[in-house]
Amino acid sequence: MSRIALALLALACAAPAAAADAAAAPWWAWPAALFAVSFAIGIVGVLAGVGGGVLFVPLVSGFFPFHLDFVRAAGLLLALSGALSAAPGLLRSGLASMRLAMPLALVGSITSVAGAMLGLALPTQTVQTALGAAILAIALLLWRARKSEHPEVPAPDALAAALRLHGVFHDPAAARDVHWRVHRTPSGLAAFAGIGLLAGLFGLGAGWANVPVLNLLMGAPLKLAVGTSGFVLSVVDTAAAWVYVNRGAVLPILVAPSVIGVMLGAKIGGRLLRVTRAAVVRRVVIVLLLAAGARALLKGLGLWH
Amino acid sequence: MTPPEQLLYARWLDWATRAGLALLVASFAAYALGLAAPFVPFEELARAWSLPVDRYRAAVGAPAGWGWLALLRHGDYMNFAGIALLALASLACTLRVLPALLVRGERALALIGLLQAAVLALAAAGVFGGAH
Numbered sequence: 344m345s346r347i348a349l350a351l352l353a354l355a356c357a358a359p360a361a362a363a364d365a366a367a368a369p370w371w372a373w374p375a376a377l378f379a380v381s382f383a384i385g386i387v388g389v390l391a392g393v394g395g396g397v398l399f400v401p402l403v404s405g406f407f408p409f410h411l412d413f414v415r416a417a418g419l420l421l422a423l424s425g426a427l428s429a430a431p432g433l434l435r436s437g438l439a440s441m442r443l444a445m446p447l448a449l450v451g452s453i454t455s456v457a458g459a460m461l462g463l464a465l466p467t468q469t470v471q472t473a474l475g476a477a478i479l480a481i482a483l484l485l486w487r488a489r490k491s492e493h494p495e496v497p498a499p500d501a502l503a504a505a506l507r508l509h510g511v512f513h514d515p516a517a518a519r520d521v522h523w524r525v526h527r528t529p530s531g532l533a534a535f536a537g538i539g540l541l542a543g544l545f546g547l548g549a550g551w552a553n554v555p556v557l558n559l560l561m562g563a564p565l566k567l568a569v570g571t572s573g574f575v576l577s578v579v580d581t582a583a584a585w586v587y588v589n590r591g592a593v594l595p596i597l598v599a600p601s602v603i604g605v606m607l608g609a610k611i612g613g614r615l616l617r618v619t620r621a622a623v624v625r626r627v628v629i630v631l632l633l634a635a636g637a638r639a640l641l642k643g644l645g646l647w648h
Numbered sequence: 649m650t651p652p653e654q655l656l657y658a659r660w661l662d663w664a665t666r667a668g669l670a671l672l673v674a675s676f677a678a679y680a681l682g683l684a685a686p687f688v689p690f691e692e693l694a695r696a697w698s699l700p701v702d703r704y705r706a707a708v709g710a711p712a713g714w715g716w717l718a719l720l721r722h723g724d725y726m727n728f729a730g731i732a733l734l735a736l737a738s739l740a741c742t743l744r745v746l747p748a749l750l751v752r753g754e755r756a757l758a759l760i761g762l763l764q765a766a767v768l769a770l771a772a773a774g775v776f777g778g779a780h
Contacts, residue, residue, distance in 0.1 A: 370690040374680065412701040420731060427665040427737055434650070434658035441654045441745075445760045452767050460777035467700060506756055511649060520649075577661075578764065581738045585771035588728075588735060591712040592701040595727035596693065599676035606669070 378600040385608020390619055391628040395605040396422035396548030401478045401635035409597055411467055415546030416587035417597045419580050422548025424602045426577035437512035438570030448575045450532050451539030452582035458543025459586035468643050474545050475640025481551055482632035488555055496562035502528040512567060525561040534560060543583035548576055653748040657741045664737035672730030679723035687722035713774045739768040
């Protein structure tokens with residue numbers, strides 16, 4: 344299955360590049376290719392648990408003719424659409440905690456606005472180079488990342504206690520109620536400030552960073568961390584997306600097929616999850632990120648146009 | 649077990665997201681199938697989409713901020729209705745749960761929610777980094 348996903352992604356990426364060489368591609372070839380790439384990203388993103396934005400921005404900015412400003416805006420809207428679609432179910436089931444998410448989302452949304460403004464103010468090559476470096480760092484983080492199902496939280500910190508950042512959710516897989524609380528809240532807020540900045544600057548969804556911070560740093564149970572991450576993302580990306588929308592950086596011909604493709608792909612990915620070795624797909628995604636990150640870095644440095 | 653304000657937020661978000669995505673799919677179909685003429689013709693768009701955003705806007709005469717509202721009859725700008733609805737969903741839901749948080753005595757969370765709504769409203773209004 345991972346081979347199919349990789350082949351699909353490679354094919355979809357190769358097609359527009361080949362078409363660009365011909366310099367005679369009809370306009371509709373681009374949204375069609377975007378749909379195919381986004382569909383593949385939707386599948387492998389779910390299987391690898393990384394979301395779509397982190398794959399979309401480096402791949403599309405590296406292999407499609409759209410300017411990085413438009414690709415970053417589309418990446419944010421794509422991540423936002425996915426997060427908004429998932430959030431209601433996560434909130435209802437209690438697998439996302441609004442109480443835990445609200446302070447983190449506030450800090451993240453402020454810095455994501457700053458990141459978006461910075462990204463639009465900096466020269467394109469600087470952003471492109473930094474994007475390449477960031478994607479390579481994310482690939483390394485995904486490779487090295489560890490998870491803890493139920494981290495030990497000896498005692499909440501003062502801020503977590505004041506905001507009553509604790510609760511209980513029902514874990515259907517374990518058929519039991521799980522009581523949770525968090526610690527190191529100031530460090531968590533600082534981490535979300537950094538994550539928000541990167542999300543706004545590069546147009547990346549930030550699930551790859553939200554979950555480790557919530558789970559490993561703050562001590563939230565893994566399922567709650569995953570659910571709450573999606574909800575935080577829906578707010579943080581909204582704030583940054585408005586900066587791009589108001590600047591005029593939204594191209595419907597780029598955004599709509601990408602959003603539709605990723606959401607359909609994610610549905611297929613969700614079904615394949617039961618029959619696919621997610622660890623293998625995760626390795627494929629790390630390789631893809633390394634390739635896309637290297638491409639973005641070399642493009643930014645002017646070494647590979 | 650799930651707090652009532654969280655359920656309320658989920659209900660509003662569900663409706664807003666479904667409506668936004670449906671609007672986006674329908675408007676893109678109208679745009680791509682040529683049912684509504686675009687403001688920027690496809691050939692002109694393809695010549696300009698590799699430019700930085702400010703140069704793109706100057707090249708095709710595209711609006712910034714909420715200027716797209718005046719162009720909603722065009723196939724391309726029709727898509728902005730769905731995009732804006734998706735981007736306004738979190739603001740609407742946050743404002744909706746504020747009274748519920750206050751009723752439950754959650755003053756700290758209500759204050760955070762109020763600040764969050766202010767950030768999102770200012771961002772939507774174009775206060776941060778709008779077009780030059």
